[in-house]
Amino acid sequence: MQQPASTPSDVTLAAASALARLRDKGPRVHCITNAVAQNFTANVLLSLGCVPSMTLSTEEIGGFVAGAQALLVNLGTFDAERRQATELAVKAAADNKIPWVLDPVFVDRSRPRADFARALLGRGPSALRLNRAELSALAEGDASPEAFARASRTVVGLSGATDVIADSARLAHVANGHPLMSRVTAMGCAASALTAACLAVEPDAFRAVAGALVIIGVAGELAGEKAAGPGSFAVAIIDALYNLDAATLTARARVT
Amino acid sequence: MQQPASTPSDVTLAAASALARLRDKGPRVHCITNAVAQNFTANVLLSLGCVPSMTLSTEEIGGFVAGAQALLVNLGTFDAERRQATELAVKAAADNKIPWVLDPVFVDRSRPRADFARALLGRGPSALRLNRAELSALAEGDASPEAFARASRTVVGLSGATDVIADSARLAHVANGHPLMSRVTAMGCAASALTAACLAVEPDAFRAVAGALVIIGVAGELAGEKAAGPGSFAVAIIDALYNLDAATLTARARVT
Amino acid sequence: MQQPASTPSDVTLAAASALARLRDKGPRVHCITNAVAQNFTANVLLSLGCVPSMTLSTEEIGGFVAGAQALLVNLGTFDAERRQATELAVKAAADNKIPWVLDPVFVDRSRPRADFARALLGRGPSALRLNRAELSALAEGDASPEAFARASRTVVGLSGATDVIADSARLAHVANGHPLMSRVTAMGCAASALTAACLAVEPDAFRAVAGALVIIGVAGELAGEKAAGPGSFAVAIIDALYNLDAATLTARARVT
Numbered sequence: 001m002q003q004p005a006s007t008p009s010d011v012t013l014a015a016a017s018a019l020a021r022l023r024d025k026g027p028r029v030h031c032i033t034n035a036v037a038q039n040f041t042a043n044v045l046l047s048l049g050c051v052p053s054m055t056l057s058t059e060e061i062g063g064f065v066a067g068a069q070a071l072l073v074n075l076g077t078f079d080a081e082r083r084q085a086t087e088l089a090v091k092a093a094a095d096n097k098i099p100w101v102l103d104p105v106f107v108d109r110s111r112p113r114a115d116f117a118r119a120l121l122g123r124g125p126s127a128l129r130l131n132r133a134e135l136s137a138l139a140e141g142d143a144s145p146e147a148f149a150r151a152s153r154t155v156v157g158l159s160g161a162t163d164v165i166a167d168s169a170r171l172a173h174v175a176n177g178h179p180l181m182s183r184v185t186a187m188g189c190a191a192s193a194l195t196a197a198c199l200a201v202e203p204d205a206f207r208a209v210a211g212a213l214v215i216i217g218v219a220g221e222l223a224g225e226k227a228a229g230p231g232s233f234a235v236a237i238i239d240a241l242y243n244l245d246a247a248t249l250t251a252r253a254r255v256t
Numbered sequence: 257m258q259q260p261a262s263t264p265s266d267v268t269l270a271a272a273s274a275l276a277r278l279r280d281k282g283p284r285v286h287c288i289t290n291a292v293a294q295n296f297t298a299n300v301l302l303s304l305g306c307v308p309s310m311t312l313s314t315e316e317i318g319g320f321v322a323g324a325q326a327l328l329v330n331l332g333t334f335d336a337e338r339r340q341a342t343e344l345a346v347k348a349a350a351d352n353k354i355p356w357v358l359d360p361v362f363v364d365r366s367r368p369r370a371d372f373a374r375a376l377l378g379r380g381p382s383a384l385r386l387n388r389a390e391l392s393a394l395a396e397g398d399a400s401p402e403a404f405a406r407a408s409r410t411v412v413g414l415s416g417a418t419d420v421i422a423d424s425a426r427l428a429h430v431a432n433g434h435p436l437m438s439r440v441t442a443m444g445c446a447a448s449a450l451t452a453a454c455l456a457v458e459p460d461a462f463r464a465v466a467g468a469l470v471i472i473g474v475a476g477e478l479a480g481e482k483a484a485g486p487g488s489f490a491v492a493i494i495d496a497l498y499n500l501d502a503a504t505l506t507a508r509a510r511v512t
Numbered sequence: 513m514q515q516p517a518s519t520p521s522d523v524t525l526a527a528a529s530a531l532a533r534l535r536d537k538g539p540r541v542h543c544i545t546n547a548v549a550q551n552f553t554a555n556v557l558l559s560l561g562c563v564p565s566m567t568l569s570t571e572e573i574g575g576f577v578a579g580a581q582a583l584l585v586n587l588g589t590f591d592a593e594r595r596q597a598t599e600l601a602v603k604a605a606a607d608n609k610i611p612w613v614l615d616p617v618f619v620d621r622s623r624p625r626a627d628f629a630r631a632l633l634g635r636g637p638s639a640l641r642l643n644r645a646e647l648s649a650l651a652e653g654d655a656s657p658e659a660f661a662r663a664s665r666t667v668v669g670l671s672g673a674t675d676v677i678a679d680s681a682r683l684a685h686v687a688n689g690h691p692l693m694s695r696v697t698a699m700g701c702a703a704s705a706l707t708a709a710c711l712a713v714e715p716d717a718f719r720a721v722a723g724a725l726v727i728i729g730v731a732g733e734l735a736g737e738k739a740a741g742p743g744s745f746a747v748a749i750i751d752a753l754y755n756l757d758a759a760t761l762t763a764r765a766r767v768t
Contacts, residue, residue: 291547485559485753487749
């Protein structure tokens with residue numbers, strides 16, 4: 001086994017360590033994402049001290065990615081121009097050894113998207129962040145995250161009531177989060193962007209993905225304690241990320 | 257007369273019934289809308305349990321509409337690609353008997369938009385949701401909502417200090433709402449998206465439009481009681497929609 | 513000297529005067545801006561009673577600009593279509609003597625953007641609103657705002673811990689603002705949109721730029737006193753702009 005086995009305390013430590021390094025280093029994260037998600041995603045990244053950029057222009061995306069420390073590829077919109085921007089961005093990431101996350105939004109609703117997502121999986125993303133319906137669509141059937149991680153040679157971060165993080169050798173479950181997270185648009189997209197940010201500061205992709213999902217899950221719980229509904233929840237989770245400290249994160253993390 | 261005459265209590269009942277069915281069924285609503293409005297619109301729909309999708313890609317919009325229970329066509333942006341997406345979406349709606357709403361944003365500011373909106377009206381939308389300036393531009397003069405509804409063979413939902421809902425035989429006035437609604441961008445667009453959602457669960461389009469405008473109007477009043485300005489109002493109306501119950505809706509509805 | 517020398521009380525008066533006229537006249541402001549910024553920018557303008565429009569369609573942008581009282585050109589996204597829309601919008605502004613603001617977002621991250629921004633500077637914007645890194649990129653070295661304003665024959669509004677406003681003859685410093693302003697996406701874009709709005713009601717561009725930066729800076733301070741983090745700050749600054757009165761503005765302005 002190349003990687004040490006993961007223990008719950010490893011994952012909690014990874015989350016606390018990633019949180020501190022995000023604030024210390026303020027990594028640049030380039031995000032290919034849809035217009036629904038752009039504003040919220042940028043604010044999630046800024047709340048932790050990261051520097052988001054979002055241009056999709058084929059004339060400059062390569063330069064933006066080359067100057068960033070991580071890349072998010074979210075398929076929330078899917079057209080010829082976006083695909084071309086993605087091609088250039090993924091190439092720039094590979095050329096510059098920049099980690100990247102694939103978020104195959106709504107591949108369960110569109111066959112051309114699912115085909116495009118499978119092609120991108122072959123380009124070696126550092127991590128895949130998705131929900132159960134999207135995983136089933138990509139796997140063309142009921143695949144476990146562990147099996148899909150092994151087959152795809154990536155780290156899978158599967159969001160749900162309990163998140164599952166798997167690579168070829170390790171498995172972790174994160175039981176943090178709040179039901180209102182599914183009532184705010186772009187919450188999953190923002191979790192993927194945070195995953196990309198963690199990959200910028202944590203070379204072990206399994207630890208980065210698990211750490212990101214602990215951070216967003218704990219922030220969601222803190223927001224849920226203050227929110228009166230999904231509107232105030234979306235505001236409160238940004239505040240919670242900004243104010244989150246290592247002690248709270250460690251005390252709240254529910255990793256198994 | 258094919259439809260029964262509408263009474264105020266009919267409209268209030270329609271609103272309460274639509275609210276319950278939205279939460280029970282969680283309809284998929286595909287939205288063609290502009291980037292200004294996408295995030296807020298998605299959050300309004302999610303607050304009530306609906307599932308929004310927003311892709312504009314010509315390669316997949318037909319499939320998204322075919323898999324949805326309602327369609328919103330908002331003209332907030334107007335370009336060749338968007339027009340082509342609209343064409344495909346309206347065709348998919350017709351082919352699959354999916355109700356759709358036309359929101360002719362800013363047709364009073366742009367002649368090409370007004371021409372395009374008139375062409376779309378000929379395609380048989382289930383409802384038209386707009387403001388007074390937009391109605392005047394479409395009608396090329398002072399038309400009453402009733403006259404325009406008859407001429408266009410659709411249901412008109414005219415937003416204003418008092419909303420007017422009209423089809424060829426029925427007329428209702430809804431006096432709910434709050435002045436801050438005009439100080440938050442995309443509030444009208446979100447009302448149109450909610451109208452589409454109500455059409456997904458209520459086959460009588462007049463009742464669906466009137467119900468949607470009662471729901472958003474009452475939520476606006478509740479939000480206005482908590483808000484310190486348009487920023488907190490935009491947050492509070494999402495919370496209010498999420499928390500709205502049938503008793504409050506019925507007690508607050510001001511329908512004549 | 514064509515313009516009178518600026519004094520701190522002149523600038524404070526300009527801010528209070530612009531604030532009153534924005535609410536009185538409700539100018540139309542057309543904004544070319546990126547999808548990340550569109551919603552927040554529209555809400556900032558609406559909070560002060562302005563009427564934003566945001567279409568980028570080449571078929572109608574000329575008409576929208578001709579019917580507006582000010583134009584914002586924000587380079588947050590940069591592609592062939594956006595460049596063409598910008599060309600048409602700037603021409604319509606020149607033809608109709610409509611003031612416009614250039615916001616050269618991220619020109620420090622992309623050479624093609626910087627080249628495009630320099631070409632636009634030659635088209636005579638009423639004002640340039642940017643940060644230090646962007647100014648250095650445009651000036652290709654360390655230029656003072658005063659020197660750059662003289663060389664470019666425009667008014668420079670340089671945002672920072674202390675804002676600097678300069679034209680060929682006048683200089684003002686505005687020490688208002690709050691650290692959380694840099695943690696909310698599109699805050700600079702919104703400041704530029706507000707600058708455009710002030711140009712619609714104040715013919716002296718120096719006074720308009722300085723007034724806009726005082727208004728947004730004071731609103732930021734008020735928001736900072738209520739916010740628990742960048743999420744609630746973004747909400748509170750919209751409320752603060754809506755509620756801002758001349759007495760508070762004048763008492764809080766820190767102009768030197």
